[in-house]
Amino acid sequence: MANTAKAVVFGVVAVLAVVVGWDVVRPTDRPAGEASPVSAPSVTPAATARSGSVSPSAIDLSAQVTKNMLYTVGKVPAVRCRPPGTALTTKAALLGHGRVVVDCMHRAWAPLVARGDFFFEMPKLGAYEPGENSTTCGPAPEDSVAFYCLADGTIHFEWELFVEDPDDPEWSLVDFQYMLAHEYGHHLQSAVGIMAAYDVNHESASEAAVLQDERRLELQAGCFGAAFLGANRQSLRWTDERREIFEYQVRDSGDEDSPGSPPDHGSRKSHAYWTLRAFESGDRASCNTFTASAKRVS
Numbered sequence: 001m002a003n004t005a006k007a008v009v010f011g012v013v014a015v016l017a018v019v020v021g022w023d024v025v026r027p028t029d030r031p032a033g034e035a036s037p038v039s040a041p042s043v044t045p046a047a048t049a050r051s052g053s054v055s056p057s058a059i060d061l062s063a064q065v066t067k068n069m070l071y072t073v074g075k076v077p078a079v080r081c082r083p084p085g086t087a088l089t090t091k092a093a094l095l096g097h098g099r100v101v102v103d104c105m106h107r108a109w110a111p112l113v114a115r116g117d118f119f120f121e122m123p124k125l126g127a128y129e130p131g132e133n134s135t136t137c138g139p140a141p142e143d144s145v146a147f148y149c150l151a152d153g154t155i156h157f158e159w160e161l162f163v164e165d166p167d168d169p170e171w172s173l174v175d176f177q178y179m180l181a182h183e184y185g186h187h188l189q190s191a192v193g194i195m196a197a198y199d200v201n202h203e204s205a206s207e208a209a210v211l212q213d214e215r216r217l218e219l220q221a222g223c224f225g226a227a228f229l230g231a232n233r234q235s236l237r238w239t240d241e242r243r244e245i246f247e248y249q250v251r252d253s254g255d256e257d258s259p260g261s262p263p264d265h266g267s268r269k270s271h272a273y274w275t276l277r278a279f280e281s282g283d284r285a286s287c288n289t290f291t292a293s294a295k296r297v298s
Helices: 061-066 091-114 169-191 194-201 207-231 240-251 268-281
Strands: 013-015 018-020 124-128 146-149 154-158
Touching (some): 091 124, 091 154, 091 169, 091 207, 154 169, 169 194, 169 207, 169 240, 194 207, 207 268, 240 268
Parallel strands (some): 124 154
Antiparallel strands (some): 013 018
16 A cells, blocks of 8 residues: 555544534655555544533533533553554554554543443444444545444444555554544543534534634544553554654644645644654643634644
8 A cells, every 4th residue: 555645544533413524634755665555643523422422412512612511530551552564565554553552542542431420331342344334423534434323322444544554554553543543532522522512513604713722632532642642652562763753653644734625634744743742741631622722723
């Protein structure tokens, strides 16, 4: 799957019955050695809220996104995480690796979420092929390589796009782990009521307001994911090379890479600001995109 440009999909978020689509963003060419596509997380539609999700009528919708308890419960802890060293060359290898990483994420985040007395269970992982319609949320959103389905609590990904490139296995591994971390970020937003509040708040919002908050939602998911990766970089065996790859992927991905598409994921500058800051601090308090100025979520 070598090519000269990485397809970075920032995700597809579908909250309750509302689907927020992600576009394929193509960053500039990576220096010699790039090969496999870069991707990013997503979420898919659900006709109804899952059991245990927060009822929009029972919460202060504004406070649910701006003053959520998840911002105040401390840094993401490091956990023992040892993904299998098997090359990511098959569907089974990707699922095996991914399930271990998702389990690590859950062990790190679950104690923090529990402090807010929210319903929370580990998301499942599913691998699909193009055109396949085997999820509760239906077929994968167009131009998406991964998405989180709220209806079945599953992170779904198009596995063939994450198969390890023999010319650049490190790029492929970082790409895959960051995709999982971003999608898990949407799982967190669902668990603590941010998605429910976001959805209800947009029932009569203008297009500009919706796009800005879509960017807030997506930048936050990436930020949550980066907080975990940064806190667990040693456990995940992130070498200097892997960290450099991650920074390159983050800095070179943004809405400006898809001219003509809705600006719903954030600019390169905004993406780098939220993601890299959280990676260094491991602190979810640095992920409150809903109180940030419009400039910070451009």
